[in-house]
Structures are given as structure tokens and as C-alpha cells.
Amino acid sequence: MHIESERSAKRLVRLKVNGRWREDAVGQNELLVDYLREVARLTGVKTGCDGGECGACTVLIDGEAVPSCMVLAVRCEGRAVETVEGLLSQGRPSRLQQAFHEKLGAQCGFCTPGMIMAAEALLRRNPNPTDGEIRTALSGNLCRCTGYVKIVESVKTAAEMPS
Amino acid sequence: MTALLPQFRLAHPRSVSDAIATSQENAGSRFIAGGTDLIVNARHGLGKSSLLIDLSGIRELAEIRASDHGIRIGSMVSIAALTRDAATSQNYRAVKEAAEAIAGPGHRLMGTVGGNLCLDTRCIYYNQSEWWRRANGFCLKHGGDTCHVAPQGRRCHAAFAGDLAPAFLALRAEVEIAGASGCRRIPVGDLYVEDGSAHLTLAPDELIVAVVLPPNPPPSSYAKVRVRGAIDFPLAGVAVALAAANGVIQSLNIGLTGTNSRPFLLAGTDAIAGRPVDEKVLQQLDRLVQKQVQPMRTTIASAHYRRLAAAALACRLVASLSAAKEA
Amino acid sequence: MTIKLDGKARRQGVPLIDGIDKVTGRARYTADLEHADALVGRILRSPVSHGEIVRLDVSKALALEGVRAVITGDDCPHTYGVLPIAMNEYPLARGRVRYRGEPVAAVAATDLETAEKALGLIELEVRALPAYYTSEDARADGAVLLHENKPGNIEREVHHGFGDVDRGFSEADLVREATITCAEVNHAQIEPHACLADFDPLTGRLTVQSVSQVGYYLHLMLARCLEIDASRIRVVKPFVGGGFGARVEVLNFEIITALLARVAPGKVRMHLTREENFLTHRARPQTDMRLKLGMRRDGRITACELHVVQRGGAYAGYGIVTLLYAGALLQGLYDIPAIKYDGYRVYANLPPCGAMRGHGGVNTRHAFECLLDRMARELLLDPFAVRRANLLHAPTRTLNDLMVNSYGLAECLDKVEAASNWHNRIGKLPRGKGLGMACSHYVSGAAKPIHWTGEPHAVVNVRLDFDGGVTALTGAADIGQGSSTMVAIAVAETLGVSLDRVRVIAGDSAVTPKDNGAYSSRITFMVGNAAIDAARRLRTILCEAAAQKLEVPPEDVDCIGEAFHVGGGGQSSIAFCDVAKAALVNRGPITVTGTFTCPPEAQGGKHRGGAVGSTMGFSYAAQVVEVTVDEATGLVTVDKVWAALDCGHAINPLAVEGQIEGSVWMGMGQALSEETTYADGLPLHASLLEYRVPTAAESPPIEVHIVESNDPNGPFGAKEASEGALAGFPPALVNAVANAIGIDLNALPVTPDRVVEALVERRRGLRLAAARRAAS
């Protein structure tokens, strides 16, 4: 079975980022969050903790919202990764982005990209979530500013907006 | 850059035998499933390994199959997939409830059944950064020679805190293990020993292929105590499977997690069989649990609390299952 | 899209002017700034709690390829700190370390791996000294002093007395005491600390971008510690992911990053881990309180005596102010005829404490509102009635000479009482369910700035140029609270233009006027008033220009809806842009300066420490908390919160609601789950897994009611809205738990283990009592 030689710590990885395929040499021990922030320069992806505890780094991988700080970038070969930057379509904010803006779902805004991505995955599979479903879906994303009240409201508002 | 992970390479076997062969050829290699435990620990400098064997490319490990022989859950089935599986949800409620109570939604999507069973044990002196542990002189479990929880003792008391194992224990599940010398099948309980620094009985080149839940399970349920409504590991977790007829207990199995270095099946429940669920039985159960759990000061919450909470949860679940049965 | 400040926007509020940047991921926080060419900075931290540095050898680290700078305490002989009278800390330890995690050395290298490797090559030898982790141990006879000039390891004692306390107690029908303790908590803002420093050796100029709440303090301390002329320093605040007080003080890593940049020389970025955030700390101290209250049968408080011990950590930081606030904020909420306060700030070998949302007042308020409720119960009085029996009447001055010009507490009480249906529900809930309430307040900015310079307390510049754009320049740091939006609204409202004509540039020392910063909820009151003042000056100029064109006296001209009208409108009018062009003729681009200064009568009493607590106005809050207590597991669930806050006037109701929700919820974190704990000085909680910030799952709905008392001096009548409601939550929760299960808890946070221990204790007590009865 094929294993790379000891010396080539980097490996070519092809993955789709926000709808575009790209290929980069990536360290085998490199985290997806670092790849996205440092290589793809998508700094909408945030880091708030030392691993898996805050959700600030949440992105979609094949449509599912996961913390990118626990994912090795090389394991994303062939997969589709979406970040908050990818939600803009033709320069227009998405429903969730619009709702988080209008309803003050973002105060300092630091948890916001991760929060919006977690909500995005929720709305794709459940277009009309209840408050409880929203809270469960966002329970891995910590926010220190809002007390979550206006975040839940924002997600509800987005769900009600015409798409 | 967020964190410095140790240098390692990845291997991507396509079959179980490939995975085992790779593991045999590379001493010090480890399997990686969802990575939600392994990567976080690696970021703390724990569980170093030069080669990670990625199990995600082995399709057969990611299947759930229901048959007359029960349900066979592949070790690479994600926790989220498990919560969505209709057959499990319907008949094995403890499994579903345990799965739903694991970490946060993102962890459940990435984390797997196998990884959850093989979760490293946890301790406030262990799940810390390299700087922290060095400043504390390390400890028995990793790099040092004393235990800060029980300095007089010779063993590590780090607690096993996976949520699924107690549910599997209570439902009498078995694990299928593949190794160099073939496959073996053992009760879930035999996967573990009471030792915080070596709690798994797996050989380094063995991997869990599947968990098999026997058919026609009794009603079951799972509950855990934790401070927050999500993310937190169980301070104590209890799964109960209770078969009763006309208000009389026929069989009672109770799996526990979070209190000891291994998840375990409560001994002595057969003594309760044949009796109705009443105050007396519950008191007896309360004592039984309190006697067998061995929480140590491995969490910020007190050990005494974890003992009381485990017993309280066990009694509550037994009471509610027996009430539901009658309703 | 034009944002008009019409009736609807006034009623509901407007989104933040920088909101779109945040929701699209475009907003750049410090760690997001371009840093491809920057070196990576890392800090070596002391592994011991207390000791003398015997040897510190960095030669091997310096020799490592890729290392560009290694610095130690030798590189900076200057102390730094937030209080000019109490700077006893070096950015990098010199000679002695006093807590585990204290910076000892730092490196800048080409990449993280090299930087980490270099840290490992630094040789540090420390001769350990006895270390103290509790106030009691630190104060014990014979304890080694952390700071030679502070006997008994006491940083500061405060002894204040107002009115005749003895008489007060003798006039009381009920006198009770409570001993209450609050655990240390942390801000845990989601954005970890970060800094980017760029030193240009060719020009000698230093640019620092950091997560600071007060760029001005950072500027001062950089000049002091690096001995660089302040004019060669530029401090820029990028987007900041929350502060809550963590970033008011200059933090060691900011100075260290700048020191590294100068030595390297070049650009250095420093991103702290979450663990390092907890080691940097500067939050609310562990506090032991002994409170005694006297009460008449009708609920009138006759006297109050409070003894406070704060475990302040290893250095002074903000300590003296925190301690003074703890006493001063006993006042200003209720009418209390006699108050005695004794406070002690103690040094211990732990990360230094500092300011945190509700600075100094939160733990005091907790003890007070808990004991008040217990005494009400004993006197068979309703908790609302007791509070109402002690209301102030504005305008008034408190015993410690604080100014109260507006006071909406009575209305807050009415609101939450009605909204929660209190009277129909209290006492009628099933066992395990409970309602509790409490009140709280907070200052709208400290009326006396820490650095006395004689300057106005706030300055805003407003510019108008050929493009018709109005630009407000402010040094005030928007850290997510929406202060820039508030400035924009204040300017737009005053000028009569649409909100999106106004642009706000904030927090860049090269262009914005100095500001005292985002702390003590001062920005809306002070910067808001300065912004209005600036906008008025601009309006005067514009009205003159419009008057000339319209050939009427300037007094007859007004600007409404982007146009200048004569009289009440209707007649002739000119568009804003045309007036702007006319105003620029001969004069060129216009810059006006608006200021605000707190008058001397607002600056507090003449007694020592009397300036702390002084403010232009207090916000007032009341809240009701509903809980469910699981007696088997000890888990307390908050089902719902009703909160009302008097913010004078809600300039942006949407933002005010957001601030109230956030502060109530932060109070919930302190009440239920958050606490920092140490094992021999090593933090056991230094992650967001062990430091339990509540998740969305267990966080309750919060119903907010805004009360507007119209402060005579506030901008449009406004006061603060971000801190006042926090302190009410913990006592309301503890009171609700008492209502639910009949147990008065004396320690925060109310974690499941504490609840279960209390229940076990009660059962034991009942058993003992029964046994005694049986025996006798």
C-alpha cells in the first residue's frame, strides 16, 4: 500500500472551495482552518479556541457544518468546502447574512461566520426550524455577546424570507 | 497558523485488511476515524504518532445493517448518522439518546462510533497543554511517574467519558474486532479494563469493525449529567435497559460512564429481578450504584457529586422506564 | 439603500453600520490582517508560581536559524499598568516571577515551528518561593510578600463610612448577616488576543494593531516601555471580537510584540492561544463578602455594613479601582441612610485580575440582593415591595456624593412585575420551580478619567468635504457594542441627514482624536454628547450658508430629511449637497470639533477614592428569573428572564436590546456555570470546554423592556445600557432557586454539584434535628 516517503511532508490536494476547484500543496499535518485562512486567505473562518470547543471555525464540508479546526486539510481531497465568504451570490448577501445584519445577530461579529454556516446547514436540511431546533443546531457555536436571543431570531427571520 | 501539530503522515487504506497490514508494518501508527478526539489531543502534544491510518476510505465500516440477528453498526458510522437511523432510534432508544447527547452537532457529524468507543480517558491533569503538563511535572498517564489525583497509588484514574459505551453495555452489544490473526467478537465490556492509562484491551494493530446490537431489545434509555446543555462530556452517564412484565422486573441492565476509567455494567442487578419497581428497589439500586462507581477527582466537579448523580440517574431511568411500560 | 431615521428606525433601531462586514466575513480582526511577511512571536511563560529567576539563558534560542529576536526582562526596565499610581508589573518578568504563566521571555522567528523550538531552547532556572492561592493564605502571618512595599500582601484597604451605621442597626426591626462568596470569572470573549506590530528601522516609526478597547492607553504604554517618542507611534484598532473589560488595560503581550518588532526589526504577529488568554486574565476576582443589613418591618433599609476581600492576583492592575467600586456601588441604587464599607485587595500567586463588565459592582450587588430577599421573606414582605420601600427620588445625591439626575427603577420594577405575572404566580409554582428577582445599576462612564490631562473627557471631529460626505472621527473603540453606529446616529440626527451620508472612522491614532476608550460604559454618554456637539457646530455653519442662499436669518433655517428649509418647511428649501458646496466656498473642507466634559459636581465626593463610582448618570435595571431545579441532579435550568433597563433614552433600540440581552446572559454564565479554578496556580479551566460559557441549548429566552427616564444631561437623554443589567441576574437566580427548593445558596456559581451538596447538607440537618427531637 502506498505511503508517501518520510521527507515529502506536503501533498497535493484538490478540493472545491466556495464553488471553485483548487489544488494546493498542503502539509499532511495541516488543519483545514489554517489552509483556509493562510493559503486560501478566507479569513472569515475564525479560530476561537485550542481545538473543537467554540465553533468559530465552522465551515461546510459537503454541505455539513463542522469545526474546521479538527479537520486535516488533506482529508478534504475531492470534497466541497464552503465558508461564509461563499454565501454571497452575485455580490448580494444571503438570507441568513441579511437577517443576521438586520436583526443584530452579530454584535462583535467574531462568532458570526461560524454561526451563519451552522445555520446555513440547518436551513438547507430543515427550512422551517423551531426555536428548539435552531438552538440545538447552534449549540456547538459559542457567542459571548448576544445571549443567542437575536441569533435565534435572525435564523427564524432568514427562514421566513423569500429565497 | 492556529496550532502546531506534530509531524505525521497519513495512509488511506481501502479495506480492513489493508488497514491492519499498514498498522503492522508501522509501529507507532494509529487509526484515525473522525479525529475529534485524536486531533484535539495531538494539538496538546498527546498521543503522538508518526503515521495516521485514515479509516474513512473503508466503505464497509460506514454501514448500518439491520437483520434478524439484530443491528450491526459499522465503526465508521458517524454519531449523527446513528441518531438519524430509524431502526436504532425505534428499538434501541438508549443508543439514540446517548448519541444525541454527545458533544455538539459538528462533533457528531465528524465523530464516529468506533472513535467514541475508543475515546481516550480524561483528567484535568491530562487534558492540558504541553506547557501546563510540563509545569506540573507531567503524570503517570503521560510522561511522568506520579498521579496528581491519587499520589499514593500506582495507577491512573482518568475517567472514560464516552456516551455510547454504557448504552451498548446495557443492551448487551458486542464488538467485532479485526486483527492480524482474523476477526473476534467480544462483549463490549471486555473491550475495557479499569486502568486510566491503558483502558482498552485492543492490540495496537487491532481495529473495531462494528458493534452488534442483539435483536428484540428491552426498552432502554440514557441520561447524563453535565453542566451545560451541550458540548460537555458526561460527569456521569447512565444507560438502563429494563424488561418488565406486570410491573415486575424481568431483567435489568445498567451501563455507566464518566465515573470510572472504563464504562462498565453494574453488577448485582439480577438480585433485583423478580421484584416490582418500588421505593425499596430504587433505594437498593441507589446503594448498588454508589458502591460500584469509583469517581476520582479527575473533573472540576467533585467526585462525590458524580457518585450521587450516577445513582440518581440510574434510579430515575428505572422508574421512568417502568412507568412508561405500564402506561 | 438610504437609511432614514424616520419614526420606525427610531422605534426599532437600525442595524450596525459595520454589520455587513461582519456577516459576510469581510471584517478583518487583528489575526486576519495581512501577515504573510510578518515574523511569528511566541512567549515563554513561567512554569512556577513564585520564585526568583536565578538564570535565564537565551543564547541557544538566539543561535537557532530563523530566530530573529529573543527578548527578556532586560529588554524593558519599565513597569506598565492601567493606574498611574499602581504600575508594578513588567511586560517580561525581571528578577522574580509571581504567577504561573507570567511572561519571562519572548521570541520572534520566521515561522511558528521555529518560534516554538526556540522557546524550548531557552534555559530558565527559578528558585521557588512559597506561593499563595487564597486570600487567607496570602494574608497569613509570616507569609512571604509578593511585593516588598505591601505588608500583609494587601494591595489596598478601603474603609468608608457614611451616616450613622450603629444607629441604623439599632433602629432596625430585623438585622441579618450573610457570608457570600463569588468565584473568579473570565471575560472569555470569543476572539483570542492578538497583536501585529510593525517597526520600521529606517524611519523609527512603530505601528501597532491590536485588540485594544483603549488605544490611547496602549499608545501611552508603548511610548513608556519602548522609550519611543509618542509621535512616532501609531495605534490602530481593527475589528475587535469582544472585550468586556479584558482589553481596557494594556496587556503584556501587546508590549512584548512591539518590543520584538523593534529588536527584529520588522513586523511581528502574536496570536495567543485560548489557554494564554486565560493566563492573561484581568477579569473579575474571587470575592468573599460579609454583609449585614438592618431593615424595618415595612422593608425600609436602615443600615448596611459590607466587608469585602478580593483575591486580586499577582499584580496591581486595576485592583484599587475594582475595590473602590465594590464599595461605591452599594450606593446609587437605593436610598440607604447609613453605609459602612471595608474592603481588602489581596495579592496572590495567580494571574492578575482586572476589570470585567459591571466592574466592581457585580459581586457586591449579588450579596446585597440575596440578603435583601432573605430578610423580606422573614418579614413576610414581597421582594418587589421591599425594593419599592427603598427607592431614591431624582434628582438627588447619594451619601458618597454621587449624582442621580434620572431614575427609572420604579418603572423597571413595574414592567418586569407585570410581564412575568409575578403576583399571580409567586408562591403558586410547583416544587422545583421558582421565581426570583433583583435590581442593579451601573455608571454611564467614570466621571473622572484615570489620566488627568485637563483635556475634555471626549472629543469627536466631524468633517465635511466637496463630496457632501460627513465623516465623524472618533478614538472610541467599537468592540462590537455598536459605538460607531451610535456616533453615526447622533451626527445624522443632529444634522438632519440620512444615516448613510455619515461615515465613522474610529480608533486610528493617526487620524482620530484621542479617546479615553471603551470602558465603564462611557461612550454613549460622553462620546455621544461630543458627537452631538460637533454636529451642532457643523449645522450652524451649514445653516448660515443655507440662510445666505435663501436670504433669511440663520435662526429661521433647519435641516430635515437632507434638505434645508425655512421655518417649519413648506416654503423654499435647498438640498443638503448644495448647501454643503456653498459652505465650502472660501473656507474649503470643514472640520469641526465637538467636546464633552463632566462638570466638577459629577466627579464624586471629596473623600479618598471618592472619584470611583462618580458618573453623569446611572442606568437602572430590574429582572425576574424563572428556574426549574432538578433536585436529583442539582441541575438548574433557566426557563425565562424578564429584564427591564432604564437607559435614559434608547438612541438605537435594537442595539440597546442586544446589550441588555447580552449582559443578562453574561450574568447567567457567572451565576450558573462559569468559574476559574487552579491547581497550585495552574488553571484547570483554561479552555472553552472547562470554562463553561453557556451554549445556545440551555440559554433562555430573554424578554427585554426598555425604560426611558430621559436623563437631563445625556445625549438625547441617553445613559448606558451595556452593563447595568448584568449584576441583577446572579441574585435573581439564587433567589429563584430559594423559591424553588427552599435553599439559600451562598456561593457562585450555582453548579449542579453545589446544589446537590446543599441538598445533602439540608437532609443531614433535618435528620440530626429529628434525632435530637427523638432523644429529648
Ligand SMILES: Cc1cc2nc3c(=O)[nH]c(=O)nc-3n(C[C@H](O)[C@H](O)[C@H](O)COP(=O)(O)OP(=O)(O)OC[C@H]3O[C@@H](n4cnc5c(N)ncnc54)[C@H](O)[C@@H]3O)c2cc1C
Ligand atoms: C469539545 C468536545 C466535546 C466532546 N464531548 C463529548 C461528549 O459529550 N461525549 C462523548 O462521548 N464524546 C465527546 N467528545 C469526544 C468525541 O468528539 C467523540 O467521542 C467522538 O465520537 C470520537 O470519535 P472520532 O471518530 O472523532 O474519534 P477519533 O478522534 O478519530 O479517535 C479516537 C480514538 O479512537 C481510536 N479509533 C477510532 N476508530 C477506531 C476503530 N475503528 N478501531 C480502533 N480504534 C479506533 C483512534 O485511534 C483514537 O485513539 C467531545 C470532543 C470535543 C472536542
Ligand code: SF4
Ligand atoms: S488520574 Fe492521575 S495519572 Fe491519570 S491522568 Fe489524572 S493525574 Fe494523570
Ligand code: FES
Ligand atoms: S476554533 Fe474553536 S472549535 Fe474550531
Ligand code: FES
Ligand atoms: S457576536 Fe460577539 S461572539 Fe457572537
